[in-house]
Amino acid sequence: MVPGLWEDIDVERARKTMIMLMLGPALSGQGAPEWPLSRSDTRDEAMLSVLADGLGVDERAYREVVTQMWELSLTRKFDQIHRVVTIWLEHVPRMDAGMIAQAQTMAWL
Numbered sequence: 001m002v003p004g005l006w007e008d009i010d011v012e013r014a015r016k017t018m019i020m021l022m023l024g025p026a027l028s029g030q031g032a033p034e035w036p037l038s039r040s041d042t043r044d045e046a047m048l049s050v051l052a053d054g055l056g057v058d059e060r061a062y063r064e065v066v067t068q069m070w071e072l073s074l075t076r077k078f079d080q081i082h083r084v085v086t087i088w089l090e091h092v093p094r095m096d097a098g099m100i101a102q103a104q105t106m107a108w109l
Contacts, residue, residue, distance in 0.1 A: 006054045006055070009054065009055075011055060014051050014054070014055055015055070015065060015068075017047075017051060018048055018051050018052070018057075018065050018069075019065060019068055019069040019072060021044045021045075021047055021048050021051075022044075022048065022065070022066065022069045023069060023072075023073060024044060025042075025044065026069060026070070026073065027073065027082070032066045032069060032070075033045045033048060035059045035062050035063070036059070037049035037052055037062075077107070077108075080107040080108070081103065081104055081107040083107070084103045084104075084106050084107045085100075085103050088103055
């Protein structure tokens with residue numbers, strides 16, 4: 001690990017990134033990656049592992065992040081944006097930042 005690398009990291013944003021990385025496998029029926037995290041199973045899990053290590057996340061803290069991920073996935077707002085993005089991706093293979101912003105706007109209507 002590079003000395004000082006994590007000193008200026010926005011911890012809340014890093015935790016949100018962990019949640020984002022968990023959502024794909026969780027919503028596709030695979031569930032959240034199990035603890036301890038592996039750096040060799042998938043790229044998403046490898047990134048989760050790097051973030052967890054950098055933030056000093058232990059098993060208990062990881063379970064809290066997993067709980068936050070499931071709580072987010074059950075909100076009405078998340079369900080709406082997930083539906084819009086899923087339908088959109090059936091027609092467009094990739095979404096850029098502008099398309100994601102449009103999808104968010106459509107989801108809130």
